[in-house]
Amino acid sequence: MSALPSLRQLRYLLALAEHLNFTRAAEASFVSQSALSTGLKELEATLGVRLVERDRHSVALTAVGDEVVARARQVLAAAADLSEYASDASRPLQGQLRLGVVPTIAPFVLPRVMPALRAQFPRLRLALREDLTVHLLERLRKRQLDFVLIALPFETDDLRVLPLYKDKFWLVGLEQDPAITGRAIQISRQWTERLLLLEEGHCLRDHALQACRASEVASVDGIEATSLLTLVQMVASGMGVALLPEMAIRSRLLDHLSLKARPLAAPAPERVIALVTRSTSAHMTEFEAIARVVIDHQESEYP
Amino acid sequence: MSALPSLRQLRYLLALAEHLNFTRAAEASFVSQSALSTGLKELEATLGVRLVERDRHSVALTAVGDEVVARARQVLAAAADLSEYASDASRPLQGQLRLGVVPTIAPFVLPRVMPALRAQFPRLRLALREDLTVHLLERLRKRQLDFVLIALPFETDDLRVLPLYKDKFWLVGLEQDPAITGRAIQISRQWTERLLLLEEGHCLRDHALQACRASEVASVDGIEATSLLTLVQMVASGMGVALLPEMAIRSRLLDHLSLKARPLAAPAPERVIALVTRSTSAHMTEFEAIARVVIDHQESEYP
DNA sequence: CAAAGTTATCTATAAAATCGATATCCATCC
DNA sequence: GGATGGATATCGATTTTATAGATAACTTTG
Numbered sequence: 001m002s003a004l005p006s007l008r009q010l011r012y013l014l015a016l017a018e019h020l021n022f023t024r025a026a027e028a029s030f031v032s033q034s035a036l037s038t039g040l041k042e043l044e045a046t047l048g049v050r051l052v053e054r055d056r057h058s059v060a061l062t063a064v065g066d067e068v069v070a071r072a073r074q075v076l077a078a079a080a081d082l083s084e085y086a087s088d089a090s091r092p093l094q095g096q097l098r099l100g101v102v103p104t105i106a107p108f109v110l111p112r113v114m115p116a117l118r119a120q121f122p123r124l125r126l127a128l129r130e131d132l133t134v135h136l137l138e139r140l141r142k143r144q145l146d147f148v149l150i151a152l153p154f155e156t157d158d159l160r161v162l163p164l165y166k167d168k169f170w171l172v173g174l175e176q177d178p179a180i181t182g183r184a185i186q187i188s189r190q191w192t193e194r195l196l197l198l199e200e201g202h203c204l205r206d207h208a209l210q211a212c213r214a215s216e217v218a219s220v221d222g223i224e225a226t227s228l229l230t231l232v233q234m235v236a237s238g239m240g241v242a243l244l245p246e247m248a249i250r251s252r253l254l255d256h257l258s259l260k261a262r263p264l265a266a267p268a269p270e271r272v273i274a275l276v277t278r279s280t281s282a283h284m285t286e287f288e289a290i291a292r293v294v295i296d297h298q299e300s301e302y303p
Numbered sequence: 304m305s306a307l308p309s310l311r312q313l314r315y316l317l318a319l320a321e322h323l324n325f326t327r328a329a330e331a332s333f334v335s336q337s338a339l340s341t342g343l344k345e346l347e348a349t350l351g352v353r354l355v356e357r358d359r360h361s362v363a364l365t366a367v368g369d370e371v372v373a374r375a376r377q378v379l380a381a382a383a384d385l386s387e388y389a390s391d392a393s394r395p396l397q398g399q400l401r402l403g404v405v406p407t408i409a410p411f412v413l414p415r416v417m418p419a420l421r422a423q424f425p426r427l428r429l430a431l432r433e434d435l436t437v438h439l440l441e442r443l444r445k446r447q448l449d450f451v452l453i454a455l456p457f458e459t460d461d462l463r464v465l466p467l468y469k470d471k472f473w474l475v476g477l478e479q480d481p482a483i484t485g486r487a488i489q490i491s492r493q494w495t496e497r498l499l500l501l502e503e504g505h506c507l508r509d510h511a512l513q514a515c516r517a518s519e520v521a522s523v524d525g526i527e528a529t530s531l532l533t534l535v536q537m538v539a540s541g542m543g544v545a546l547l548p549e550m551a552i553r554s555r556l557l558d559h560l561s562l563k564a565r566p567l568a569a570p571a572p573e574r575v576i577a578l579v580t581r582s583t584s585a586h587m588t589e590f591e592a593i594a595r596v597v598i599d600h601q602e603s604e605y606p
Numbered sequence: 607c608a609a610a611g612t613t614a615t616c617t618a619t620a621a622a623a624t625c626g627a628t629a630t631c632c633a634t635c636c
Numbered sequence: 637g638g639a640t641g642g643a644t645a646t647c648g649a650t651t652t653t654a655t656a657g658a659t660a661a662c663t664t665t666g
Binding site: 002003004005006010051064072079081083085087090158 | 305307308309350354367370375379382385387389390393461463582
């Protein structure tokens with residue numbers, strides 16, 4: 001078996017992959033251009049394969065280089081997590097951690113979970129970030145976040161995913177909407193054609209489409225909502241119906257809006273709330289603890 | 304954030320964890336004892352934490368040390384996989400790979416799968432190893448195996464698990480056994496009390512017990528079989544009944560034995576055949592390819 | 607065709623890892 | 637109690653590795 005590359009060499013490779021320029025990559029790594037150049041040359045020698053094409057005037061990764069970069073990221077992240085774990089090991093459940101939450105979960109989960117966490121782990125500081133799933137997962141991989149609370153199904157490849165609980169979708173429309181009758185609603189053209197959606201990028205949009213077994217819905221005049229709040233407002237002004245997660249309904253989002261909400265007939269489509277972290281995260285203790293608290297503090301008020 | 308440890312230091316730590324003796328760990332790492340000693344001291348300095356207790360006359364890992372060792376293993380395995388990937392990248396689907404298969408799967412899957420693999424990838428050499436699940440997974444983690452074919456459910460934490468297909472359990476007993484009647488058998492005391500099992504360690508034993516919703520079964524005179532073949536022979540000599548995977552039945556294991564086999568009533572207990580590898584494996588292409596072939600060559604003969 | 611920008615290479619130097627020898631510690635044996 | 641064997645830590649010298657700075661070679665741009 002060939003010798004292992006050094007972590008330093010892998011760092012150089014990442015810097016180069018980011019800047020695609022030896023000089024600037026060297027600056028970013030706080031070494032001279034020549035150091036980075038020889039470092040990379042050695043890396044290619046140890047691996048016995050060309051990682052970057054330096055033809056003409058531009059630097060580009062080879063196909064193998066691309067994959068090696070991805071793997072190098074993992075190796076370095078795991079090493080950094082090891083280091084972080086070791087430094088923090090003596091004092092768990094305190095210090096600052098960074099939690100990302102998707103906008104279609106945050107407003108319904110955080111108001112209950114955050115106070116509970118503060119009460120249970122007074123020395124734990126959680127920095128919050130609200131963003132789309134893809135962005136959160138990207139930051140998680142880059143070690144800019146420690147945990148992420150999202151809704152499955154979602155592609156999470158090599159991450160540690162802990163499903164917490166299910167969250168069914170309900171149909172929401174005007175009180176007088178004739179398509180919304182009975183105790184449980186069947187999927188029907190009567191309302192899927194009037195389905196309002198969040199704009200592209202929100203997982204809830206995709207989940208709603210999956211629920212209707214449609215990849216495309218003729219969105220009403222091409223208008224899409226930018227948040228659950230605006231989505232509800234659009235329903236309230238009679239533009240159509242929407243599929244909302246049960247946790248949103250239970251949070252009294254619809255109060256004073258002359259809307260009605262009904263569960264969907266079995267098998268009711270649902271999303272799964274899950275907590276995600278890197279599989280090498282330094283904070284598995286906190287991960288488990290937060291998961292526990294989120295599970296124990298689900299919305300329980302009925303509308 | 305603190306600096307990263309070097310891979311060399313992590314290797315020293317692993318050697319020390321294995322030998323629990325600086326001198327011998329140094330020998331195993333082909334360096335002098337002083338090199339390993341200072342290397343380890345530096346590692347503890349970078350991480351800012353004590354990893355080994357050197358009190359009295361013996362060396363022992365601290366709690367943090369234990370976890371760091373586990374993480375170091377991952378980091379080094381990922382780095383080695385990166386290296387292996389890069390070296391092999393130019394020529395996939397050839398060369399030697401090592402596949403582990405559990406004894407309760409191997410005889411029914413390999414006779415079909417191996418020829419198919421040879422036909423499809425003539426330049427791929429597969430070294431085979433038959434062993435219990437725990438041993439196979441251990442070897443997989445140590446990079447002594449590349450892929451492992453096992454039956455779920457099984458604890459596989461950070462490994463990459465690809466479920467392939469389901470394999471239902473059938474009840475097998477003497478042809479004249481009165482407990483085996485009708486088209487689908489219910490779970491009943493009538494036969495669970497006479498259930499014969501493989502010896503401790505075989506996943507099939509645990510799966511059979513789960514199927515009967517019992518953690519303990521009064522094994523007949525404490526006698527347990529060491530392989531599926533001997534298990535069947537024990538059933539044939541009237542010692543009791545057994546739960547066998549459908550793939551075993553389909554493989555004509557029972558021919559000429561005056562035994563009968565019946566499926567269990569829904570929800571029929573089943574195991575899931577799965578292919579497993581390290582999440583950082585250098586051979587994802589081959590992993591997918593082998594998975595495909597295994598799926599495409601299930602047993603299809605009915606008994 | 608010069609200017610600006612890029613990467614590779616060379617040399618000297620600085621940093622690190624390593625070795626071999628030795629100091630130190632500790633349990634045990636006599 | 638003192639010698640002994642087996643262990644780890646430390647020291648100084650040496651080798652190996654990484655780095656900076658200068659420069660060459662090359663490309664694109666103006």
